[in-house]
Amino acid sequence: MKINELIEKTNLKQFGTADINRDFEGGYASDLLSDVMGNAKEKNVWITMQTHKNVVAVASLKDIAAIVFSNGNTPESDTIEAANEEDVILLGTTKGTYEICGEIYQIAK
Amino acid sequence: MKFEYKVQGGNFSKAGYASSDLKKILKQLNVNPAIIKRVVVALYEAEVNIVAHAYNGTITIDIDDKQVRIVLEDQGPGIPSIEQAMQKGFSTASPHVREMGFGAGMGLPNIKKNADVMNITSKVNVGTTVEIINYI
Numbered sequence: 001m002k003i004n005e006l007i008e009k010t011n012l013k014q015f016g017t018a019d020i021n022r023d024f025e026g027g028y029a030s031d032l033l034s035d036v037m038g039n040a041k042e043k044n045v046w047i048t049m050q051t052h053k054n055v056v057a058v059a060s061l062k063d064i065a066a067i068v069f070s071n072g073n074t075p076e077s078d079t080i081e082a083a084n085e086e087d088v089i090l091l092g093t094t095k096g097t098y099e100i101c102g103e104i105y106q107i108a109k
Numbered sequence: 110m111k112f113e114y115k116v117q118g119g120n121f122s123k124a125g126y127a128s129s130d131l132k133k134i135l136k137q138l139n140v141n142p143a144i145i146k147r148v149v150v151a152l153y154e155a156e157v158n159i160v161a162h163a164y165n166g167t168i169t170i171d172i173d174d175k176q177v178r179i180v181l182e183d184q185g186p187g188i189p190s191i192e193q194a195m196q197k198g199f200s201t202a203s204p205h206v207r208e209m210g211f212g213a214g215m216g217l218p219n220i221k222k223n224a225d226v227m228n229i230t231s232k233v234n235v236g237t238t239v240e241i242i243n244y245i
Contacts, residue, residue, distance in 0.1 A: 033157075034215035037150050038222070050210045057125030061132060061149050078122070086129075 001108055003066050003089055006045070010103050012068065015075050015090040016083045024065035026108055029101050033058050040064060045108075047101055051075045056082040065089065068104075070097040110134075114168040116159045118185065121209065124160045127168045128153040135177070140245050147223040148177050148243045154216040155239050159183045161206045163236065172245075176225075179241040187233040194229075195221065 004020040006012065014020060028040035029047040033054060040046055042063040048055060051073050059067050066089035069075060075083070075090050083090045093100050112134070114127040128149050135145045152168075159166035163185025171178040188194045195217050202212025221227050226242035 031210050032213045032215065033210045034154060034213050034219055037153060038215060038219045042146075048210075052209055053122055054124055054209065054211075057129060057153070061125065061128055061153055062146075 003045075003091075006066075006104065006107060007091065009107050010093065010100065012091040012093050015092060016080045016088075018083060018087050018089040020066075020089055022065055022089065024108070027101065027104050029097055036064075037062065045104060047097055047104070049073050049097070051079060053079045053082050055079065056086055056088050059083075059088045060086040066091055068093060068100060070095060070100050110172045112170040112172075114170075116156060116163075116166040116168060116181075116183070118160060118162070118164040118166070118183075121160055124157050125153055127156055127170070131170060131177075131179075134172070135245075138172070140177075144243060144245055148179075148241075151220045151223040151227075151241050151243070152179055154219045155179070155181045155241060157211060158216050158237075158239075159185070161202055161211055162186065166236075174245075176245060177243045181239045181241075182236065183238075184236045187235055188229070188231040188237055189233055191229050191231060 025043040027045040046064045047068045069092040072094045163183035166183030169180045198214040200212045200214035206212040224241045228240040231237040
């Protein structure tokens with residue numbers, strides 16, 4: 001499935017300018033960066049509440065399809081800048097982590 | 110091929126720079142993507158360890174047709190017990206570092222898991238050297 005379809009179906013908001021016409025497969029939810037480094041898979045959507053710039057490096061190194069900030073969290077401005085440079089998709093939702101994970105799971109399975 | 114990077118302790122905004130650069134280099138060299146993934150995870154964790162714990166450090170990367178050898182040498186507090194530091198969940202990271210989602214005590218275990226060879230030597234109040242080798 002494509003990220004732009006996911007945005008439409010779960011009503012996500014995009015931050016930054018990365019191209020959203022990109023495939024994803026499944027997801028991973030964690031606020032611990034080493035957990036994501038160790039356990040997330042390529043093309044996953046990553047659901048997190050961490051909004052600082054380092055999430056972009058992690059997503060880029062792991063070939064994460066998109067980062068979703070849950071619970072109304074929004075990325076810091078240098079996070080958006082770095083994501084634009086690295087072509088990392090940043091998305092946000094006011095839904096809590098449990099709820100958005102459930103929705104994405106239903107849509108992507 | 111040999112590359113060198115300087116790492117500044119405490120500067121999280123640059124954390125991951127060497128890992129990102131090495132990923133690009135290994136891609137250009139057509140290294141197996143599964144191996145690139147392992148090397149990049151190991152280096153990122155080691156790079157973040159310098160930023161989170163040391164004052165400064167140097168990363169030296171040596172690539173030939175058989176292996177990627179990475180040596181990270183830092184000036185810092187050192188590790189009193191490497192055995193303890195290697196335990197999953199053990200961390201001496203500051204509350205600030207933990208709030209950012211680092212310092213969960215998963216870094217060194219992640220390096221060990223993703224490196225073909227990992228060696229650590231450390232001297233308290235002097236610094237730590239980590240060697241990571243992956244065969245390509």
